[in-house]
Amino acid sequence: MNYKPLGYERTAFLFFHSLISLKMKKLLLPLFFFFIFFSCSERGEIEPIEEEPIQVFDPIQEEAFAFPGAEGFGNKTTGGRGGRVIKVTNLNDSGPGSLRQAIITPGPRIIIFEVSGYIELGSPITISNGNVTIAGQTAPGDGITLKNQSLIVNADNVIIRFLRFRLGDKGGAEADAMEGRYKKNIIIDHCSMSWSTDEAASFYGNENFTMQWCILSESLTNSIHEKGLHGYGGIWGGKNASFHHNLLAHHDNRNPRFDHPGVYNNNNRAEDLRGVVDFRNNVIYNWGTDASYGGEAGTFNLVNNYYKPGPATKNKNLFLNAYKQASNSAPIFGYGKFYVAGNVFHGNSNITNDNWLGVVAKQGTVTDKNNLKLDNPLPFGNLSFNHNAEEAFEKILAYGGASHHRDAVDIRILADVKQGNYTAEGSRGSTNGLIDSQDDVGGWPMLSSLPAPLDTDGDGIPDDWEKANGLDPNKDDAKERNLSTAYDNIEVYINSLVKAITEKQYGKDEGN
Structure with a gap:
């Protein structure tokens, strides 16, 4: 002895x-x-002598994605993997413990939250330092919402999950709720964007990009934008860009507007930053003037989307208006090429059965329309799901947006989509669910916070979770790979918070 x-x-x-x-x-x-x-x-x-017990781990052997459930061209984004953990401890616009401070910090980092509520921005937050993961699902309580100004993605290798961006007109910004251009390896997952004074969310010119499971709703139609009527969903495009399982609801136009060469410039050339755009399993509801349109000289898949006209919809026989030029005075780029299949047009069985009945070539001939068609789909990456349009509709209603803790806005929007109606008229002349101010629908709802869970070692992983999973709550082991061969311990934890959602949304609970 x-x-x-x-x-x-x-x-x-x-x-x-x-x-x-x-x-x-x-x-x-x-x-x-x-x-x-x-x-x-x-x-x-x-x-x-008391000898320390030896911990023996048997990490799960798995392939590394941005996170379990990441799909499309951006699914290999690594974000802040291997970097430090930064905690957001207050709702201040800037300074120590703020989201802005965490975002402007250089180096790989995973940002988690110890508070819920509204972050009232005095100026836009720009992500200029890449290699970052922002895990909104870690917020205790009702989650995080940014208001008054935009979040701009201007860096490579960015993961953003389970956040809300509800701009509004109080900050005086003529802006998108969220936007990003000319970068690569980005994935936006389960976010909710609304009350923009320009587009709800515009992402184009990005390479290896995914936006998935987001809700974009109620852009402000007749608000403070200098051009007047401007209630738009988004401009979407890029090179190897995936947009799947998103909802666009109550936008007058751009649902979405597919990009064209004229939105690029000499420093970010269209020929370098345009390629396959895969648009599938999205739901578009209650558009006004146009649903999906544009796409000059681009290449697009439009597959298994669900178009549901609403009270504001002017043309109930059209879901894709292909352009050859942005306006009569703009350069003529030529029409894009489209693979169109499996789309459902609610209430119109003819278009559902023959999608090309719902497509026009603006300012074009019958020959121009025929030349739009691609007989075979463009490459769209390896996808683990194969939802038809009706399945996508139901899945988005159940799991779309910042669904870890849905707020009253998303709950109301989803009810509108399901029931085929709307909540309010605009206060400056807009009608049938197209609103002009967030005040038209009651403004920002209350969000409650809860105490952050105990984290003795400060590594971002709560003590109870560490103990339950065989980790040491007194040791900073966030960057170790004890539980998975693909993900850091901190990633396993933050992904576990929404595991039920990410499994059920693809039908894994049903054996698919």
């Missing part, structure tokens, strides 16, 4: 060691240890 001496025996030994000569040590040392052993035995105070 191994023994360790008590405190006073150790002190006596050191004192003895310092006073006597080497020769005397050889003579007296055995007697000294005999005394110590006998003394301890008499008192019964012999203490066995």
Whole structure:
């Protein structure tokens, strides 16, 4: 058996060691240890050495994606993997503990939240330093919403999940709720965008991009934009860009507008940043003037989308208006090429059965329309799902948007989509569900927070979760790979918070 001496025996030994000569040590040392052993035995105070238990992990062997459930061309984005964990501890616009401070911090980082509520921005937040994951699902309580100004993605390798961007007109910004151009390796997942004064969310010119499971709703139609009527969904495009399982609801136009060469410039050339755009399993509801349109000189898949006209919809026989030029005075780029299949046009079985009945070539001839057609789909990457349009409709209603804790806005929008109606008229003349201010629908709803879970070692993983999964709550092991060969421990934790959603949304609960 191994023994360790008590405190006073150790002190006596050191004192003895310092006073006597080497020769005397050889003579007296055995007697000294005999005394110590006998003394301890008499008192019964012999203490066995306590050895630390050895932790043996058997990490799950799995392929690395941005996160489980990431699909499309942006699914290999790594974000902040391998970097530090930064906690957002307050709702301030800037300063220590703020989201802005976490975003402008350089280096790989995973941003988590210890608070829920509104972050009222005085200026846009721009992500200029890439290699970042923003995990909105970690917010305790009702989640995080940004208001008054935009979030702009201007960096490579970015993951954003489970956040809300509800701009509104109070901040005076003529802006998108969220936007990003000319970058690569980006995935936007389960976010909710609304009340923009321009587009709800515009992403084009990006390479290896995915926007999935987002809700874009109620852009402000007749608001503060200098051009007047401007309630738009988004401009979407890019090179290897995926847009799937998103909902666009209550936008007058751009649902979406597919990009064209004229929105690029000499520093970011269209020929470098345009390629396959895969638009599938989206739901478009209650558009006004146009549903999907544009796409000059581009290449697009439009597959298994669900178009549901609403009270504001002017043309109930059209879902794709292909352009050759942005306006009569703009350069003529020529029409795009489209693979169109499996789309459902609610209430119109003819278009559902023959999708090309719902497509026109603006300013074109019958020959121009025929030349739009692609007989075979463009490459769309490896997808684990194969939803038809009706399945996508139901899945988006169940799991779309910042659905970890849905707020009253998303709940109301989804009810409108399901029931085929609308909530309010605009206060400046817009009608039939197209609104002009967030005040038309009651403004920003209340969000409640909860205390952050105990995290003794400060690594971003709560003590209870670490204990339940065999980790040490007193050791910063966020960047270790004890639980997965693909994901850091902190990633396994943040992904576990929404595991039920990411599995059920693809039908895995049904054996698909």
